[in-house]
Amino acid sequence: MLAYSVRRVLATIPLLLLGTFIVYVLVAISGDPLAKLVTCTTCDQSAFDRIIDLYDLDKPIPERYVNWIVNAVQGDFGPAVSFGSIDAGALVLERAANSARVAVPAFLLIVTIAVALGVYSAVNQYSRLDYTVTGLSFLGISLPTFVFALLLQTIMIWMLEGFGWRPFYVTGMRTVELDGFLEMLRSHVLPVVTLVLVLTASESRFQRAAMLEVINSDYIRTARAKGVPRRRVILRHGLRNALIPMVTIWALDFAALLGGSVVTETIFAWPGLGPLFISAVSQLDLNLTMAIVMLTSLLVITFNLVADLAYGWLDPRIRYE
């Protein structure tokens, strides 16, 4: 297992290098940092030289990439020029922590609700409740995140106009340290609810399909035939096996949530990785973009590996050779 993990990690390195190289080139060829200086009448040659030196513009792009990756693996991601040249790595970590504030509770809720709904629907297939859950999940899948978020904001606005009071904040992040526990809660609810709705809809469908496949298999019939109580058949024999295929989906969803959700965080003005990424790319801030891409790719790769290892642990029939 250890040898397998090491091999897997080593195998992802070329992929990571190629991926970051593609992003680096795409962003580097998209804009010229000198362009802003062309209209500057008071700038002399030294200003140009300083920019050229700062971005290594006198060197070819592949060489600049190599310089960047050598510094990056040592933890130096360079200055984020679109953010007053503060350290890009530190900025990304700070924003990642903000994203995690909504990602972690959202993920826990998603898994709990999706497992419960999926199992209940599968066990009571074609019952009224199954149809209701199916209908709601179709609605959830068909509802774009930003429309749902705008709907929530509209409701809050109506409440504020109607009662002069609203339970949750529409934008911004409040923390326990600065604003107290209640304020923190009021600002976290809407982004978390938005993330939960979107992902629960699809995950409960997967869970239902996985559970249906399990309860229609022979060993469940055997368990029933030998008189195991229904509850025990569903939870012990059924659910445990129906959770195995979900592990990959959970891992990828959690990695995506931790990497920052562009739409949800933008709408609720949440200072997470999503809005930072959009601003970095649209301002062609190379160092910042690369630092974010590095973090999100590492998240995806790590959680993929964790999912694969968990597979082997949960299902002993799977062997890593």
Next chain:
Amino acid sequence: MSEAAIDAREGITTVSRSFGRQAWDRFRRHRLAMFALVLLALLTLSFIVGPWLSPYAFSDQDFSALNQGPSLAHPFGTDPIGRDLMVRTFIGGRYSLRIALLIAVLTTVIGTVIGAVSGYFGGAIGAAVDQFINLFLIVPSLIILIVLANRYGSGPNAIAVVIALLAWPLIARIVRGSFLQFREQEFVLAARAAGASTRRIMFRHILPNVFGPIVVNATLLIGTAIILESTLGFLGLGVRPPVPTLGNLIAEAKGALQTKPSAALIPGGFIVAITLCANFIGDGLRDALDPTSRRS
């Protein structure tokens, strides 16, 4: 003597039905899917006919009715410079639907061809496709989208092509899996023994077997594409204004959410309706085209 003639002589009446006919009969029994099909047809019709019937053109400005909520003269209200939002929503629906259809067709064609080739030949091509799909997990599609839009413009067709170039691996994976499975079967061996060319085996013998999943996923893609296009439009990264896609309309209206939420919520409702229809039709097609997944 033909089979039907034998049946007739023995007094048995059989109706022979083609696969398409059987699928249609199964689809027709799926009430929700039929409802969705009718609703989608009505929506499409209103997008096409609506702007002709409306007394306003999509850029006409009515200075006596700036930034209004729904009224009799303007059922969906007007925007801050007095343009009628109903006709703008219909035109926006036209654009969004056209982009979504283009994305669905392009993605399906690219994904099917690549999936078929990599599944049939396997080996290095298959491994290359696998690595390519993994690469897409790392390189954020938003970067590619923004950079390509910067270079090649962001008209409706350009956006559709870029999204299709990013979305094909899903279809390719499905087609590839089926090709891996079917290429080992006897009918392929028989076709080869009869002297069929590789291309004929791939597209005449194997592809029809994968037809069901491809059509189902193409239908579901329409829903995904509408959401994707409108999300990009909402973020200001999609089709450039003044083209009024449904997403752009919501982006224009989000600032005035407080005073006039209808301007954002009505186009939002249209997006939900189209996506729901596409998903229900896809679900109905899944049941209709795949005899093994039928309800017992």
